[in-house]
Amino acid sequence: AQTVTQSQPEMSVQEAETVTLSCTYDTSESDYYLFWYKQPPSRQMILVIRQEAYKQQNATENRFSVNFQKAAKSFSLKISDSQLGDAAMYFCAPLSSNTDKLIFGTGTRLQVFP
């Protein structure tokens, strides 16, 4: 079974600075995808970024980028130029192409200070 560990329950960052959220996962699957979602107080789960495990190149989406280390089963999220609107719970979630279900970690709460 897949498991996901987000070892940082809370993180904080100053506006305009950079922060990295960590995630490790355990899977026996060879074909899978990795996602980061954010969940602000409004509760809506919003896609941040997606990484295909077969791609060596790290995904980037504007100020968001990942550091994907497949052998180490690590998938960290870097947020550059942090903004107040980035404050939210962030969830890491792998998805197996066999089961097509997301397995979520416990989340990291990110606070952004002005």
Next chain:
Amino acid sequence: DAGVTQSPTHLIKTRGQQVTLRCSPKSGHDTVSWYQQALGQGPQFIFQYYEEEERQRGNFPDRFSGHQFPNYSSELNVNALLLGDSALYLCASSSLQGGVETQYFGPGTRLLVL
């Protein structure tokens, strides 16, 4: 382009009652997945519907059942409600026809069981 919609937004029930939650997928999507998110936790996969059939199921009792309609919308039914069923219920839609695709979430239904 309408995103994933869910109704109702909030619901209060008493123990033993039955509840039905509804979800309309994003335009062009044919697959609906349901997740339960208890307070302070990451979402847990309940089940997934594709072509009006339950395709995958998580570790939830038979009190949790679902349905998918020809227009791809879906319902989640919970019978004999327990206090522990109080949670945010999230619906996510995707398209299996295009292979593994990103799941997009609705705003959720907050269920409180008294």
